[in-house]
Amino acid sequence: MSTPARPTVADLAVGDVVATRTVEVDRATLVRYAGASGDFNPIHWDERFATEVGLPDVIAHGMCTMGCVVDVVVDWIGDPGAILRYGTRFTKPVPVPARGAATVEVTATVGTLDAEAGTARIDLTVTHEGAKVLGRTQVVVRLG
Incomplete structure (x- = not known):
């Protein structure tokens, strides 16, 4: 089977x-991410603690959200090794x-194209219930 x-x-x-997707984050995702990352902050698993500190519920880890949404670009470009740079600003939590x-x-x-370098900057708009949860989310990819 050949790779596109x-x-x-x-x-x-x-x-x-170039791509759109709905990403679902459930409590099992938070458990798996906490185990993989070592981030066991109770705002990610303890509803009582989360609400006591002013959050609406437990919230997704910011880096988990960031990791889940970049997959839309990875799937579009077809090669995770083509991701050269990725950055974002965390603007709102995801309950x-x-x-x-x-x-x-x-x-x-597509935000910008650099023909000389053979790259593109892909801008991600990331929202939850109509509110931006990641801002200035940009992925630079190496094109074919």
Whole structure:
């Protein structure tokens, strides 16, 4: 089975939406992330503690949210090794209900193209219940 070719600069234009996705984050995701990262802060698992410190419920780890949403770009580009740089600002927490999941909407748009370097900056819009939860989320990828 052959791997699809990565997009090239010629395939893209600034403003192109290259991918969208709804990402679901549930309590099991938080448990797995806490175990993998070692981040056992009670705001991520103890509802009582989270509400006592002013949060609406337990919240997703910021880095977990960041990691979940970059997959939309990884799947689009077809190669995790093509990700050259990734950064964001955490703007709002993502409350995760005891039952069900929090849904995070992701839209990936071409922000800039660099033909000489063969790269693109992909800008991610990341929202939960209509509010931006990550800001200035940018992924620089190596194109084909």
